Amino acid sequence: MQVLLDYKNVSLFQNDREVVSNLSIEIKKGEFVYLLGKTGSGKSTFLKSIYADVPINNGNASVCGYNLGKIKSNEIPFLRRKLGIIFQDFQLLNDRNVYENLKFVMNATGWTDETKIKTRAIDVLQKVNLQGFENKKTHQLSGGEQQRVSIARALINNPELILADEPTGNLDPESSEEILNVFKKINEAETSVIFATHDMLVYNKFKSRTLIFENNLVTEKA
Numbered sequence: 001m002q003v004l005l006d007y008k009n010v011s012l013f014q015n016d017r018e019v020v021s022n023l024s025i026e027i028k029k030g031e032f033v034y035l036l037g038k039t040g041s042g043k044s045t046f047l048k049s050i051y052a053d054v055p056i057n058n059g060n061a062s063v064c065g066y067n068l069g070k071i072k073s074n075e076i077p078f079l080r081r082k083l084g085i086i087f088q089d090f091q092l093l094n095d096r097n098v099y100e101n102l103k104f105v106m107n108a109t110g111w112t113d114e115t116k117i118k119t120r121a122i123d124v125l126q127k128v129n130l131q132g133f134e135n136k137k138t139h140q141l142s143g144g145e146q147q148r149v150s151i152a153r154a155l156i157n158n159p160e161l162i163l164a165d166e167p168t169g170n171l172d173p174e175s176s177e178e179i180l181n182v183f184k185k186i187n188e189a190e191t192s193v194i195f196a197t198h199d200m201l202v203y204n205k206f207k208s209r210t211l212i213f214e215n216n217l218v219t220e221k222a
């Protein structure tokens with residue numbers, strides 16, 4: 001299978017402090033990989049390095065064909081189009097409706113044809129079980145629904161790799177399980193998922209490959 005992410009001997013830093021030491025890891029197309037570890041263990045730092053928000057200054061790191069140690073700032077938007085990124089706090093535009101939130105990203109990534117934009121919006125909303133939600137204001141939605149809009153938004157440009165940073169962190173157990181099921185469905189369609197969490201309730205619902213973040217090190221769970 002195609003390797004989407006390949007890190008060799010990479011150490012990650014925040015403010016000159018080493019947060020993750022000597023990480024070597026490969027992630028292939030179609031995998032669902034958990035990042036499990038306490039707050040402060042470096043999960044978000046690793047995810048940020050993948051979307052070139054934390055620099056790689058040592059070792060070798062490549063993601064979706066980009067060498068992260070050598071990536072130029074004008075290439076970063078193109079790397080990010082191959083990724084779908086989902087955060088704990090949804091990061092929706094709350095003065096706009098669901099359709100406008102999706103259209104905003106499409107306009108920013110080169111979509112111009114209004115018919116294609118509409119069709120794609122309906123398509124991604126269907127993938128997250130939000131048919132008919134186009135005209136709802138995001139503040140009228142439950143947390144779980146808002147998170148599903150943010151997943152729909154991440155799917156717009158058919159990403160090769162989804163990065164989810166504690167996507168259930170603000171949700172009740174029932175909504176969390178629904179979100180996990182959406183990610184499972186996306187993963188069954190061959191999109192790779194990296195899912196950072198410290199939510200054991202979610203984690204125990206679905207078994208998959210797991211990287212443990214602890215004491216500045218990342219280890220593969222047996």
Ligand SMILES: Nc1ncnc2c1ncn2[C@@H]1O[C@H](COP(=O)(O)OP(=O)(O)O)[C@@H](O)[C@H]1O
Nearest residue numbers: 014015019037038039040041042043044045046
């Ligand atoms: N922007 C930042 N500036 C300085 N230190 C940071 C920053 N972001 C994270 N850190 C520190 O890096 C370490 C790892 O944090 P983080 O990657 O956010 O962990 P996690 O996502 O597992 O909770 C923590 O000690 C945290 O305080």
Ligand SMILES: [Mg+2]
Nearest residue numbers: 043044165166
């Ligand atoms: Mg984090």
